[in-house]
Amino acid sequence: MSKDDRILLAHGGGGQLSDQLIREVILPRVGEQEGEALGDSACLTVGSEKVCMTTDSYVVKPLFFNGGNIGKLAVCGTVNDLAVAGAEPMALSLGLIIEEGFATSQLETILESIGETARSCGVSIVTGDTKTVDAGAADGIFINTAGIGRLRYPNLGLDKVQVGDRILVSGTLGDHGMTIMSLRKDIRFQSPLCSDCAPLNGLIAELMEAAPNMRFMRDATRGGVAVTLNEIARGSGYGVIIRETDLPVAPTVRAAADMLGFDVLNIANEGKIVCVVPADQAEQALACCRSHDLGQQARLIGEVVCMPEGETPWVEMETKIGGKRLVQMPYGRELPRIC
C-alpha cells in the first residue's frame, strides 16, 4: 500500500480487501514468521495442554435486531470460532468500549444477553475491561470478546481435505446479514427476517460424534459462504463445486436479497457452519444436523474436486438453469458493520 493510502470500510468486510490488509499490512509487522497465518483462532501449547485462542470485535449497526443484539453476537461469534477449530469453548473475556451518554438500560439489556448466551453454551465470562470515550468518539458501544478452549479434535484442518469429500451447510444462508440490511434500509416483510445468531458448540460436539473423520469446519460469517468456500479451495489446493438448487435459503431472505441486489453466498451468517466431511460419513453428518434444533435445514451442497493441471483452485456453482459460474471471493464492501 502506498504512503497516502487510507483505510476503507471494505477493509473490514471479510473479503479480498480484508485479506490484503492482513497479508500486506498486519502480518509482516506483528506475525512471528513471514507468511504465518494469523487465523481466526490459534492453537497453543501450554505445558501439557493444547489451548485454542480466538478474538473478535463487534461493531454491528444497529445494536438490536430481530434474533439478537450485539451482546448475543459477541458471545456466539467467539464461541463458534473456537468450536469450529475443534476446541471446547471454556472462557471468554469481555472488553466494552462505551460512548458517553449511552443509556444504561440498553447496556443492561446487552449484558443480560451476554450472560444468558454464555450460560446457555456452558462458557464463563472470566475477565473484563470497560472503557468510555467521549460522545461522538464511538457509535454507542463496541464489544470485543476473546475466548479460550481446550483442543478436543486435533485432526481438523484444510490439509485433511480430500477429493470426493462432501460440503455440508448446517442451515439456511444469509439470515443474519439480510436481517441487518433490511433494518438499515427500513424494509419490512410479511414474514419477518430473523438473525440466525446462535452458539454452535453443542451442534458441533454432536457432529463430531456422528462424523468423527470430519475434515474441516468454519462458521460462515462476514463475506458469507463464498469466503469460506474460497478458503477451502485455496487452503486445500482442490476445487469446490456447489449446486445452486441445493442451497438452503429462507423465502424471505431470498426476496430481500433479490430486492436489494445481494448474492446470498456473500451474505453473513452468525449461526451456520460449512463442513467438509468424507463422503462415507456425509449422510450421518446430515442426519445429525437435521436432528438438532440449529441444523434442521442442513443440506449437502457440493463436493471437493480435482483441479485441472495448472489452474488456481476455484469454487464453481452449477446454476439452476444448468450453467456454471465462478463463486468469487467477495471484495468486501457488501455489508459493512454486519457483526
Add this chain to the structure above:
Amino acid sequence: MSKDDRILLAHGGGGQLSDQLIREVILPRVGEQEGEALGDSACLTVGSEKVCMTTDSYVVKPLFFNGGNIGKLAVCGTVNDLAVAGAEPMALSLGLIIEEGFATSQLETILESIGETARSCGVSIVTGDTKTVDAGAADGIFINTAGIGRLRYPNLGLDKVQVGDRILVSGTLGDHGMTIMSLRKDIRFQSPLCSDCAPLNGLIAELMEAAPNMRFMRDATRGGVAVTLNEIARGSGYGVIIRETDLPVAPTVRAAADMLGFDVLNIANEGKIVCVVPADQAEQALACCRSHDLGQQARLIGEVVCMPEGETPWVEMETKIGGKRLVQMPYGRELPRIC
C-alpha cells in the same frame, strides 16, 4: 442505577464510578456467581494446567505520544496484567477497530510498535480480528488485546498480605498520565515528559527470584497508585500507610501535576508496579528493582498496618509537613482516555 441513567466518561476512569458500574451493572448480569470478582485477570484450570487470561481495550487520545503509542500500550498493558497475576505471558490476541479514512501509514507505525514490543518481551500475537467502522463512528483506532499465560507464581494474592509488609513502587509516579494530559493541553516543558509505558514481565520475573514470598503485585494504571493502594486495603482488610516524602516523582511530572491541579497519586502509570513484600525481603526486592533498567527509581513508600477496631480499611499518607491525610479512591473523572 435508575432507568434514565446514562454512561458517563467517568465510568471508564478506573475509580469509584467504574467500580460501581462493574459491581452493580456488569457483574450481576455476566458473572458466574453473585459477588464474584471479574478481575483484571482470571485463573482457569485447563486440563492439568493453570492458565491466566486477561483483556484490555485501548482508547488513548492522542494515539501517539512521547514514549509510545496506542500499539505499544496495548501490548504492555496486557502483558503487565498477566505478569502481576503471577503468570508468564505467552500469547496475545489483537482486535483492531479502525475508522474509515485512517491513514495506512499510521496503522503501519502502530503495528510495528505492537510487533516490536511483543517480540521484546517474548510474547506472540497469535490471532486477530480487524473491523472497520464508518468515518465519525470511532476515533481513529481502538485496540483490544487479550492475553493468556501459564500461572507460574500461584501464591500471590491479597489474602496473603500481612501486617508489617512493606509497600514498594518500582519507579516514578504519573509519567504516562501527565505526558498524555500535557499533550492534550498543549503544554510543553524544558525537559520533556515521557510515558513510562513498558512491559514489566522481565522485571517481575527477577523480583520473584529476589523476593520469593512476595504477597501481591499490581500495575498502577488508570486511577494511579491511589486505586491500587485502596484495593490492597479493601482486599486485605488491613490499613496502608505511605509517606509523601518517599514517593518518587520526576520533577517535570511534579511541575505539570501542580500546574494542572492533579494529585500524582491519581495519575495513570503504564510501566510501574506496586508490590506488597514481606518486611524481611523488602530490601532485596528494592535492590533487585534498582538493578533493573525499568526499576532504577524504585522506593519503599509505606507499610501495611492493623486497622483500629471497627474501622473500614483505609489508606493514609504522612504528608511532607508531618500531617496525615486519607488517600481516597479517585472518583474516575480525572483523566479520560488515558490508556
